[in-house]
Amino acid sequence: MCVCKLFVFLCLSVIISLGLHVPPSPPLSSAVQMVERGTALLKKMEINVAEAEKRTGKNTMNMQETYTVYLIETRWVMNNKGVSGGTPATPDCLWRRYSEFELLRTYLLVTYPYIVVPPLPEKRAEFVWHKLSADNLDPDFVERRRVGLENFLLRVASHPVLSNDKIFFLFLTEVNTHVDSRLKSLSAMFRVKNPDKRFTDLKHYSDELSTVIAQLLRVRARVADRLYGVYKVHGNYGRIFSEWSAIEREMGDGLQSAGHHMDTYAASIDDILEEEEHYADQLKEYLFYADALRSVCKKHDLTQYESEMAAQDLASKKQQKEELATGTVRVFSLKGMTSKLFGQESQEQRESRLAALEQSIQEGEELLKDKNTECQEFVRTAWEDIERFKEQKDRDVREALISYAIMQISMCKKGIQVWSNAKECFNKM
Incomplete structure (x- = not known):
């Protein structure tokens, strides 16, 4: 029991350390209740x-594989005048693999780089207690x-933004969605000269959030491993008292009753740990949200x-114009060396180059303005x-x-009640 109390105190300390000052609300019965239905x-x-269903088919390597598909049901909501939009209220159903969900999320990341895109649940079981199966096809997982x-x-x-995306709507309603052509690579890393402190702090925050939740x-x-052992020891008590x-x-009657209480207590651990997994999955969602935050920072x-590259290019062109107009070269350049070896340009050539540079500078200023905007x-x-x-994270995690x-x-x-009942059984002996 001390282990459980310590972990309760740990949870409460995490709540305080994250600074989650939100008015209390009733406990959640499912992850669905954590979503605001306002759009x-x-x-x-x-x-x-x-529902989920196991299937067997051939992969891209033409090899047999077993995979899981998920049934998405969508139904138009009835209103006071009948059916919304005049569409039948019967549900539309289609099956999607996990990889298709991954493709949808990648598309959303690319199309809306300024949005913290919700994460997917884990593809493979992580942070599981040892008695729990880590098999991806395990029914509980x-x-x-x-x-x-x-x-x-x-x-x-x-x-408010993602819900209006056409590809997302087609993902829910059409069997074939062509999202692949909309995808781009976001793997490149860039080092900016003057990083925005807010986004630098956001990177540190996402790293800290990921670390804290992972720990x-x-x-x-x-x-959970230790708790499982403690509960199963009560099963041994029950067997010994019964024998x-x-x-x-x-x-005999007192010992048998005490053994019955112990057996019941020991058998309850499976349901308890399964309920714990539900809360663990809610925390894992925000563990994966940290990657979404980093994606926003990367796009910024x-x-x-x-x-910055546009500003640097514009400054370089302005310097070239100044050097060409004054005839002085501030830094070593191949063109300056060529002029010394083969003579200066003619006036017509210089004016032509100045006009070209002026046009290029105007285009650069427009480009810089667009990039800054x-x-x-x-x-x-x-x-x-x-x-x-x-705001959503504070409320949900709390x-x-x-x-x-x-x-x-x-x-x-x-x-405590189990041992109190056992004590009463012992007193009656």
């Missing part, structure tokens, strides 16, 4: 990932991933890098979405940790 798409359409994929779709559908999940996995009751006449670096607009839109994300702490306290009370 136009969710007012018109219900979205569910109803597949079920948790189904809930996570539904939560992902609802997160996107609840976003919390590791501790939870270790605690002892068979050879005792006067104490690219935008600022392009602006693009960078400023990116910062404005990105920061609006980051603020929205932070509720998940408090609900987890309440569950642990309830579990400890049940343990």
Whole structure:
């Protein structure tokens, strides 16, 4: 029981350290409750990932493989006048693989680089306690991933910008979506000269958030292992008391009752740890959100890098114009060396080059203006979405940790009750 109490205190300390000052709200029963249903798409359409199914087929290497597909159900919502948009209220259904969800999210990352795109649930089981299967086809893991994929779709559908995307709508309603052609690579890294402190701090924050949640999940996995052992020891108590009751006449009933309480307590650990996995998955979502934050920072670096390169190119052209107009060369250049060896340019050649440089400078100024405007607009839109994300994160993480702490306290009370019942059985012997 001390282990459980320590972990409850750890959860509460994390709540305080993250500074999650949000008015209390009732505990969540599912990840779906963590989504705000306030956007136009969710007012018109219900979205569910109803079930998962194992299938066998051939992959790109023409080899047999077993994979899981998920059934997406969408249904137009009824209104007072009948059916929204005049569309039948029967649900539309289609199957999607996890890889298709990955493709959709990559498309959203590329198309909306200023938005903190919701993450997908883990592809492979991580931070699991040792008694839990890490098999990707394990029914419990597949079920948790189904809930996570539904939560992902609802997160996107609840976003004020992402919910209006046509490709996302086609992903929900059309069997074939051609997203591949819209994808680009975001793997390049750029080092800017004057980084924006806000985005630098955001990178550090995302790293710290990832580290803290990963450590919390590791501790939870270790605690779950020890807790599993403690509960199974109670099963040994139950077996011993039951065997002892068979050879005792006067104490037999008391020992048998105590053994029954111990057996019931030991058997409850599987349901308890399965409920814990639900809260762990909610924390994992924000572990993966840290990557989404880093993607926004990476895109900002690219935008600022392009602006700085445009400014650098413009400054270089202005220097060339000044040198050409005055006939002085500030730095060594091949053209300056050529002029010394083969003589100066004619007046016509110089004027022609000056006119070309003037035109190039005007184009460079326009380009720099556009790049600066693009960078400023990116910062404005990105920061609006980051603020929205932070409010959502504070609320969701706070509720998940408090609900987890309440569950642990309830579990400890049940343990105390079991031993109180056992004490009464012993007193009656």
